[in-house]
Amino acid sequence: MNAKYIARSSAIAARRLGDEMIVMSALDSTLFTLNEVATAIWQAADGRTPLADIVRRTVCREFDVTPELAYRDAEALVDDLAGHGILLVSEEPIPSGLVQERR
Amino acid sequence: MSLMAEVNARAQALGVPLSVHLDLTYRCNERCEHCYLEHDDKGEMSTAEIFDIFDQLADAGVFFLILSGGEPLLRRDFFTILERARALLFNVKLKTNAVMIREAEAQRIREMGVEQVQISVYSHRSEVHDGITKLPGSLKKTLRAIAFLKSQGLKVTIANVLMRPNLLDSPGVQRLAAEMGVGYTLDPTITPMMNGDTSLLSLRAPREILRQVFRDSSLVGNVEEFCAPPAAADDDALDATPCSAGHTACYISPYGDVYPCVQFPLPSGNVRRQKFIDIWRDSPELKDVRSITARDLPTCSSCTHVASCTRCPGLAYMEGNVRGPSTADCEKSFVRTGIPSANMLAKASAAARRTAIPGLVQIRMATT
Numbered sequence: 001m002n003a004k005y006i007a008r009s010s011a012i013a014a015r016r017l018g019d020e021m022i023v024m025s026a027l028d029s030t031l032f033t034l035n036e037v038a039t040a041i042w043q044a045a046d047g048r049t050p051l052a053d054i055v056r057r058t059v060c061r062e063f064d065v066t067p068e069l070a071y072r073d074a075e076a077l078v079d080d081l082a083g084h085g086i087l088l089v090s091e092e093p094i095p096s097g098l099v100q101e102r103r
Numbered sequence: 104m105s106l107m108a109e110v111n112a113r114a115q116a117l118g119v120p121l122s123v124h125l126d127l128t129y130r131c132n133e134r135c136e137h138c139y140l141e142h143d144d145k146g147e148m149s150t151a152e153i154f155d156i157f158d159q160l161a162d163a164g165v166f167f168l169i170l171s172g173g174e175p176l177l178r179r180d181f182f183t184i185l186e187r188a189r190a191l192l193f194n195v196k197l198k199t200n201a202v203m204i205r206e207a208e209a210q211r212i213r214e215m216g217v218e219q220v221q222i223s224v225y226s227h228r229s230e231v232h233d234g235i236t237k238l239p240g241s242l243k244k245t246l247r248a249i250a251f252l253k254s255q256g257l258k259v260t261i262a263n264v265l266m267r268p269n270l271l272d273s274p275g276v277q278r279l280a281a282e283m284g285v286g287y288t289l290d291p292t293i294t295p296m297m298n299g300d301t302s303l304l305s306l307r308a309p310r311e312i313l314r315q316v317f318r319d320s321s322l323v324g325n326v327e328e329f330c331a332p333p334a335a336a337d338d339d340a341l342d343a344t345p346c347s348a349g350h351t352a353c354y355i356s357p358y359g360d361v362y363p364c365v366q367f368p369l370p371s372g373n374v375r376r377q378k379f380i381d382i383w384r385d386s387p388e389l390k391d392v393r394s395i396t397a398r399d400l401p402t403c404s405s406c407t408h409v410a411s412c413t414r415c416p417g418l419a420y421m422e423g424n425v426r427g428p429s430t431a432d433c434e435k436s437f438v439r440t441g442i443p444s445a446n447m448l449a450k451a452s453a454a455a456r457r458t459a460i461p462g463l464v465q466i467r468m469a470t471t
Contacts, residue, residue: 010216011216012192012216013166013192013193013194013195013218014166015161015164015165015192015193016164017113017114017117017119017121017164017166018113018117022110022166024194024218026194026216026217026218027256029218029258031106031107031110033106
């Protein structure tokens with residue numbers, strides 16, 4: 001399996017609302033709400049850390065779930081968000097200039 | 104319930120100001136006939152002050168940020184401000200007349216990730232549009248800017264205010280928007296000036312034009328549904344709050360004044376003297392606005408339209424009573440359905456009593 005790197009797109013808006021994150025892409029104006037697990041993945045998307053590591057370090061540790069199941073769900077989430085321009089996905093690390101700063 | 108409605112409900116339950124409209128300046132390069140602002144600069148907030156407010160808004164949970172004016176691009180620091188807003192991950196909607204937007208500006212706006220640009224166009228005919236804006240050549244410049252923005256892939260909406268000087272032109276503007284591949288909204292709302300001057304209200308579209316607008320399916324969707332007689336009000340309707348003003352949204356002027364909405368100039372605090380979050384949470388004015396449900400409205404609670412009326416609390420406030428009716432919305436409800444509002448009936452009844460009184464005692468005189 002090739003490594004997968006993810007980064008927050010600079011064309012999005014995001015804000016925490018209670019225990020969720022609301023995210024909208026400027027590209028297609030689709031609104032998303034991310035639950036705690038999805039928020040953890042989104043926040044860890046720095047373009048340098050492979051998705052498998054994010055899942056292992058962030059999701060499995062914090063949410064008590066097996067790596068296989070967590071990775072499968074995380075991949076589906078990442079593909080969905082990438083389709084709307086909210087996350088950038090690459091098999092190589094993503095340069096920091098393309099990554100949205102976290103807040 | 105749509106996801107957007109769910110997010111709004113959640114924000115309201117949590118007391119989060121999801122949306123803030125910030126006017127960066129009241130200065131403008133146009134002098135539109137219907138404009139409710141005084142354009143002289145009375146001490147706009149500095150770049151540093153606006154940056155500080157942005158930090159406060161982000162911390163308070165603001166997601167939607169509308170940047171407007173006056174003409175916001177008249178500020179020399181406009182792009183610095185925009186860049187900061189986007190760095191803080193606000194969803195930015197820009198409201199502009201676009202006269203100052205050329206190819207380079209359009210590109211910067213797209214690169215900064217602005218979600219939507221709303222541009223005022225009053226007519227497809229230069230003589231009418233420029234006549235309203237009092238800026239010769241303004242329609243040409245605005246349309247050129249729309250083309251630049253559109254070519255950048257930005258989401259653009261033409262906002263067309265309906266008023267007496269452009270009564271017959273909305274179909275032309277709508278066609279223009281379709282040809283350019285941009286969105287279109289028609290707004291028949293003319294508001295008094297912020298200082299309370301009501302002379303602008305004479306520009307409001309007459310009833311017969313409103314009737315045409317409300318029966319145009321390209322504007323209102325399902326006409327039968329839109330113009331249907333009002334449904335009886337149940338407890339949910341009577342316990343409902345009127346709109347997002349003061350609940351999940353508010354307005355900040357270029358001088359730091361906080362109001363529930365741009366169309367609701369109830370002074371509620373000033374961010375130059377207080378923290379935004381303190382105003383949002385503790386302002387007695389905002390708390391009062393939040394406490395008002397349809398049930399609390401002396402006239403409107405008994406109105407047949409109460410469940411479906413678009414009553415604007417800001418317009419009611421500008422008429423003198425925040426809990427009173429908004430005459431413009433009574434008119435809209437009547438034009439939609441043909442059924443007069445409780446406010447209209449009360450006024451008609453009072454007028455009938457006034458005219459009836461002289462009839463009771465008549466003095467007849469005859470000369471021979």
